[in-house]
Amino acid sequence: MTTEAKVRVHHLTRVEGHGNIEVDVKNGKVTKCQWQVPEAPRFFEAMVRGRHYTEVARVTSRICGICSIGHTLASLKATEASLGIKVTEQTDLLRRLLKHAENFDSHVLHVYFLAAPDLVGAPSVLPLVKTHGDVVTCALRLKRLGHEWGSLIGGRTTHPTTAVPGGFSSLPTAKELQALKDRLLSAVPDLEATVKTVAALAPKIPAFSRPTEYIALHDKVEYGLYDGVISSCMPDGTKSTWPVSDYRKVTNEYVVPQSTAKYTKNKLDCYAAGALARFNNNFEQLHPEARKVAQALGMKPVCGNPYLNTAAQAVEVVHSVHESLRLIGELLKKGLRDEAPVKPARFGRGAAGVEVPRGILFHEYEYDKDGMCLMGNCIIPTNQNHGNIQKDFEKLVPELVKAGKGEKEMELALEMLVRAYDPCISCSTHYLDVKFTR
């Protein structure tokens, strides 16, 4: 039993954006336990007003530098839903391929650079250049692959250029797609090495679990990333679905004093989004190679350990490569055609959902008769996780106190928990601090 503890982590490192953790333990009692999000708010929903429909995705892409492909796609799909645009099958396939590139790219960054150092007791990836040189070069190679893969389809990975309302402004050539296919195939040994690295570190992942509602997209045609309906998986495995247009009924946003990001809840006090939420909702649709990885890591749905979100990301990395090989095969078989972007059929209101690396993302817009934006609403996955992180803290801290953990161990356990969610706080607005007062 820990009697006194005070944890103050100011600007938590190795997460996207800024957040704080404050925990106080006095006489063996937890007197304070809080996840705070004081990121500087940026007001994107106000900034899209008065933008032409061709500019809106350019603006909202800038919500997040890591998931800018996902924001672009969610924005384009919502704009297309508002404008009665139905994209071609080729556009749909290319966008799915682009979405896989982002998930792969972001997960590689998180697994290797942000999460792994904790498990080997290093402050960052930099000292590992000397001690684990092979692992670091493998990580940098995979990161570069994700970047080139996304750039080929989207023009670039940070704020893609070629994805526009109604389609693409330019296309990769068949030769370039074939070259990408070859690169993905040649990355298989690096993927195997990644799984080995994660499996070797897995025993160091804390054993913690809390019954949680998991929300993710569910798509009939594939493991939901680019499209689908909203799906909820309860702790007992019960599932229910809603159309994306009902997203406000599921997310129920509200404002709390310790955060500039809004919080959300559905059936319980809070819910989780992200790789683990997708894994729990759509496990059966994972590529067989990815399911093998899950088995090797000892994971099966419904998994209620938030620390294993990082392991679920490793499963998805493998899934994305194999699924993309299939998508490229399909595109090459059909042959690439020059297609002008589909034009608007009407101007109105529409919503869309996309899975970004950190979870389910919603965009909604309304346009006037000149195609100028009247309103926008964006609900970001990290917002949907803030409440869940808070509830995890409230269960975890008393467990750590009971186990007699010291301040340093407590701090690390809490930091690792937040990192496992791979939060994107600039997205949700931006910040994090662990604080313990004595």
Add this chain to the structure above:
Amino acid sequence: MPKAKAAFFDFACCEGCQIEMTNFGDAAFLELLNHIEIVEFREAISEKTTEPIDVAFIEGSFTREADRARLEDIRRRAKIVIAYGQCATTAGINALKNHQKDYKECVYGKDAGMPHLDSAQALPISAAIKVDYNAYGCPVNKYEVLQIVSHLLHGKEPVIPNHPVCVECKRRETVCRYHEGDHCLGQVARAGCGAPCPAAGIPCEACRGFVDHPNEAALKKVLKEKAGFSERRADGKTLMWTANQRGTSTPKHDAKTPALTAPQGGKQ
């Protein structure tokens, strides 16, 4: 020769520019580490420093007075300050809210009055401290950053482009967007990106801001006459990444606007 100590800092932004720094691939990244020592980079490493640094890279906009002290501390410790990315150099897309009065109510509704949700004008880093070099772009061109670093390591003065994007389109023989019946801001947009957007079939949005002394009136005229824009759309178009570069007045934080009161999360 000891390695130059470099540190990366971020303010209000999407952090996409720092993500670009992870996209060099293994060869270039590991080579860079042979020349600079990264002593602080919150998103990537847990190491932190209070020591003097040779080069400070600052990303993001100055949006609240509460951040001024942190910026001044960085300036005191750093020999060279580089603002990188558009949020840091001109306040970029963040400045889109600067010409709106109701942005808080629009996003937070009835909760807009809560003190922790306050936010002032979005300004460039140079509004708070002296900046030695600007690396423009949304996102920044990672090779341009590498070039600036390389110049500084060799004791050379980095060249920051101040010619319009049109020059780069001509150089790569891209057909003008106006000839395709589209519009473009390349005439007055700052180059240095290599003009990838018109080459990919989309207009330049001036994500690196304007060149010095842009002819805004002519831009608006061209947008209306050549691209058929309405007055309203031609006005709005030039705001996307250039809201702080319009007209002659430099925006400042209004002294009456309260700063964000609890940025460090210490207060309830």
